[in-house]
C-alpha cells in the first residue's frame with residue numbers, strides 16, 4: 292500500500308537556525324497530501340530558562356521538568372515555537388493548526404512514576420488511548436496539525452513529553468487508519484557512525500546493528516530517544532521510519548530517500 296500519511300518531526304537545532312528552518316518549512320509546505328508536523332524546541336526552552344534563571348537538566352535525553360520548568364516549556368513549546376511555526380507555514384500556503392496533546396484530548400499521558408530518577412512533570416504517553424478522531428477530521432478537511440511536545444494527565448496538569456515520542460506515538464496510533472512514513476528531521480544527514488563526521492551516515496539500522504552501535508557507544512545524547520522511538524514505531528505497525536536532514540524532507544517523502552532507514 293502507498294504511503295498516505297507523512298508524520299514529520301523537526302528538532303530544536305533546526306528550529307533555532309533561521310535559514311535551515313525557512314528552507315525546511317518551505318519544503319514541508321510543498322509535501323502533497325496528508326501530513327502532520329511535530330516540533331521540539333529543547334534548545335530554545337533551555338535558552339529562555341537560562342534568561343529566567345531556571346537551569347536545565349537532562350537524563351538520557353529527557354529534561355527533568357520541575358514546577359518552574361513546566362511553566363517555561365508550556366510557554367515556549369505551546370506558545371512561542373508552535374505559533375511561530377504555524378504562522379510561517381501559513382505564509383507558505385500550508386493550512387496549519389497548532390495543537391498540544393491536551394487539545395481535543397488527543398494525547399493523554401501519565402506523569403512518569405518516580406523510580407531512581409524523578410523526572411518531574413514528564414508525561415509517558417498512553418499510545419493505545421490516543422484520540423485520533425479529531426486528527427482524522429482535520430486531515431480530511433485539508434488542515435495540517437502541528438504539535439507541540441506537551442501532553443496532559445486528564446486532571447488539569449500539562450506534562451512535558453519528548454517530541455520524538457509524540458511523533459512515534461501519533462504514528463503508531465494513526466497506522467490503524469493510514470499507511471504511515473515517520474520521518475525524524477534534524478541537522479545531521481542521518482545517524483552517523485562518527486558523530487564528528489557529518490558524512491558518515493549509516494544508511495540502514497536494524498535491531499542487530501542497533502545493539503552493536505549501543506555497545507560501541509556510538510549513540511549518545513538526543514539520538515538515543517530518536518532510535519528508541521523509531522524502533523517502537525516499527526514494532527507497532529508504522530510502515531517506514533527515516534532519520535535524516537531537515538533539508539532532505541521533501542525527497543524523503545518520495546521513494547528516493549536520503550538518511551538512515553530504520554527497519
Ligand SMILES: Nc1ncnc2c1ncn2[C@@H]1O[C@H](COP(=O)(O)OP(=O)(O)O)[C@@H](O)[C@H]1O
Nearest residue numbers: 302303304331477482483486509510511513514
Ligand atoms: N551517532 C550519532 N549520529 C547522529 N547524531 C548523534 C549521534 N550521537 C549523538 N548525536 C547527537 O544527537 C543529536 C540529535 O539529538 P537532539 O539534539 O535531541 O536532536 P533533536 O532536537 O532534533 O531531537 C545530534 O545533534 C548529535 O549531536
Ligand SMILES: CC(=O)N[C@@H](CCC(=O)OP(=O)(O)O)C(=O)O
Nearest residue numbers: 303331332333353354452453454
Ligand atoms: C521530556 C523532554 O525531554 N521533553 C523535551 C521536549 C522538547 C523536545 O523534545 O525538543 P527537541 O526535539 O528539540 O529535543 C524537552 O523538554 O527537551
